Amino acid sequence: MLISEIGENGLIQQINSWLTELDHDSDFSSLPLFVGLGDDAAAWESSSQMTLLTTDTLVEDVHFNFETMNWYSLGWKSLAVNMSDIAAMGGDPQYATVSLALPGDINVEDVHSFYRGAIDLSRKYGGKIVGGDVVKSQLVVITVSMIGITNKQLLLMSSANEGDVICVTGSLGGSAAGLKLLLSETASNDNKELVILHQQPNPRIADAKIIKQNGIKCVTDLSDGLFVDLLRVIQSSGVGAVIYSDSVPVNHLAKKYFPDDAQEMALNGGEDYELLFCGPVDLVNETLKKLSPDSAIIGKIVNGSGVKLVDSFGIPVELLNFGWDHFQ
Amino acid sequence: MLISEIGENGLIQQINSWLTELDHDSDFSSLPLFVGLGDDAAAWESSSQMTLLTTDTLVEDVHFNFETMNWYSLGWKSLAVNMSDIAAMGGDPQYATVSLALPGDINVEDVHSFYRGAIDLSRKYGGKIVGGDVVKSQLVVITVSMIGITNKQLLLMSSANEGDVICVTGSLGGSAAGLKLLLSETASNDNKELVILHQQPNPRIADAKIIKQNGIKCVTDLSDGLFVDLLRVIQSSGVGAVIYSDSVPVNHLAKKYFPDDAQEMALNGGEDYELLFCGPVDLVNETLKKLSPDSAIIGKIVNGSGVKLVDSFGIPVELLNFGWDHFQ
Known part of the structure; x- marks a missing residue:
């Protein structure tokens, strides 16, 4: 059945x-929910902690297309990229809104798959x-906004100091390799792991907790590519x-x-999260010691500005690319 | 200058x-903001009240086009429709995220106008x-998500009871008339008031407070049309x-x-808010007595289901349309 056959109100119902059915056993939140779906806004009892809010938009043919993504993975990833931002602030994901802009000729069953992916991620994290x-649209545009909570010990981009070492939580x-396999139509069961890394990334919520407990204060997540994201850290610091x-x-x-x-x-593939x-x-x-064996020190914070890439002899290496900027 | 010339990071900066400059004197919130723009997520100190969250998406050529909207009004309206949802729950608007999906050939100055409209609304409400x-997109898609706060006396759709009277806060x-003037290219200084009603609606935050203080519990806002919105109220009640x-x-x-x-x-035009x-x-x-002179009792809640329209003799009137469903 197509969305255009059941209309906006039919699809909302x-x-x-689906959400009521799929989600019935995941009442994980420490903030009691008073109003969920179906009213003008959701409502929950606030705590006296810190509230976090983030949002991310994925656009068809810019951030994904249906040659390389399926609806289940799209639901998973749309929420995961927001959870990754909440993790990067040191928080726990709580409540989310999902805005779907969709053409009318999409199958209702595909939208169902989207929510199954989103809920499976929520069950995990x-x-x-x-x-x-x-809403109706000529192309698929998905915006998720997510609330998180944390104590007052925030993990900020702007907390890098000269002399700090720079690390990543994994390889x-x-x-990017998974995407390339999909684009070249050479994805198979043998390399499924890479495809899954591209389609269903895992937000590093537990890693962020470990980092925070060890007194580290400067954290961000790797979405646009190591250099673009690092540039934001050093510019704000x-x-x-x-x-x-x-x-x-x-x-x-x-x-x-x-x-x-x-x-x-x-260095530049992005979307590793x-x-x-x-x-x-x-x-x-x-x-x-407490993170994945792939976690590693990859550089250091220095006086000055900009990112310099050097080889093992300390000789500067030229960068071919510089992460993702879809506008340029 | 075009967005494609300065790129994603240039536009974000x-x-x-703009927001820092335009917004410097509007520190209205009762929730102290710890992290605003530029990090992975915003962060503020929670209160022990109720938190509200709502989201709305506007799509070019579905909800608006640039024949009938300008960028300033689009900024105003994108936030206003979310504030209207917060008002309809009995809350005060607090923090918002704005996601802009934009083609690269849009002028940076137009995006500036968008934010001027959004900030002027925020200064008022x-x-x-x-x-x-x-993010880059083939067409303009705007999603605003907004946080509000309220005490525990929520204004719900599902609180209508048999015997209640049904009211609206204004004419x-x-x-719809403003939109029709714009579409027929007969908008002028004489009828500017109607055009402004379409382009820059005012969220009824103060009216919602009056309604709440008087012990009313069932409220929604009129976005999709009187009948569509009323149908949601009676179905949930x-x-x-x-x-x-x-x-x-x-x-x-x-x-x-x-x-x-x-x-x-x-009856069906929608977007009066x-x-x-x-x-x-x-x-x-x-x-x-405390609301606008245009506010009025327009009907009553009865046993059963569905909406019936009757004339002054109590004779049923047939509905030609039934509000907005862009998919159908």
Whole structure:
């Protein structure tokens, strides 16, 4: 059945019933929900903690297309990228709204798959969809907004200091390699792991907690690419950075399938949703012991501005690309 | 200058500087803001009240086009429709995110106008933009998400009871009449008031407070049209409704310019953003004294289901349209 056959109100009723059915056992939140779906706004009892709010939009043919994404993964990823932002602030995901702009000739069953993906992610990491909007559009545009909570110990981009070391929570380039497999139509069961890294990223909520508990204060998530995201950190902190190209952990399957491109994928591919964090070396060393074996120190914060990439001899390496800017 | 010339990061920096400059004196919130623009998420200190969350999406060529809207009004309206939802729950607008999906060939100055409109609305009614997203898209899609706060006395759609009277806070049809003037290219200084009703609606935050203080519990806002919005109220309350066609207050300028269509515009035009509320007649009469002279009782809640429209003799009137459903 097509959306145009049941209309906006029919689709909203369907979505509300799916969410009620799929979501019935995931009442994880510490903030009691008073009003969920179906009213003018959702309402919950506030706590005396810190509230976080983030939003992210995915546009068809810009951030994804249906050659490389399915509806289930799109639901998963739309929420995951917001959870990754909440994690990068040191918070726990709580409530979310999902706004779907959709052409009328999309199957209602595809929208169902979208919500199944979103709810499966929520079951794994928390968060609950409590509202949204469904509107007609010529192309698919998905905007998720998410509320999180945290104590007052926030993990900020602007907290990098000269002398800090720069780390990542895991290997990079896997998402870009997965996308390349999908685009070249060489995705198979053998390389499914890379495809999943691209389609269904995992927000690093637990890693962020470990980082926070170890006294680190500067964290962001890697969405647009290591260099773009690091640039935001150093610009807001008023410092510069040096990255050791040989220290950046490159996904081993990316290296296997794309030996010539894997390093570039790790540096600029984006969408790995690992965390980037900076802190004093002693705190960082303690932290790394508790994170994935792929986590690593990849550089240091220096006086000045800009990001410099150097090889193992300290010789500057030229960057071919500089992350994602869809407008340019 | 075009967006494609300055890129995503350039535009984000521009937006952040506009918001900082335009917004510097509107620190209205009772929830201290710890992190605003530029980090992974916004962060503020929660209160022990009730938190509200709503979201709305406007799509080019579906909800608006640039023949009938300008960028300033689009900024105003994108936030206003969300404030209207917060008002309809009995809350005060607090923090908002704005996600802009934009083609690269749009002028940066147009985006500036958008934010001027949004901030002018915020100066009038509260609310502050603390985050968002800027993404490339083939057409303009705007999603605003807004946080509000309220005490525990929520104004719900589902609180209508048999015997309640149904009211609106002001005259209807003005927005539809304004749109028709714009579409027929007969908008002028004489009828500018109607155009403004369409382009820059005012959220009824103060009216909602009056309604709440008078003990009324069932409220929604009129966005999709009187009948569509009323249908949501009665379906969630498990009741039916009768509307007296002659009692619905029709905007006097809509009547002047479109004598044949004004009644239909008031019943189904949508986007008036007045409040619809239901309550016992004695509470309602007390409330109406404190609202606009255009506010009125327009019907009653009855046992059963569905909406019936009757004339002054109680004879059923057939509905030609039934509000907006863009998919059908």
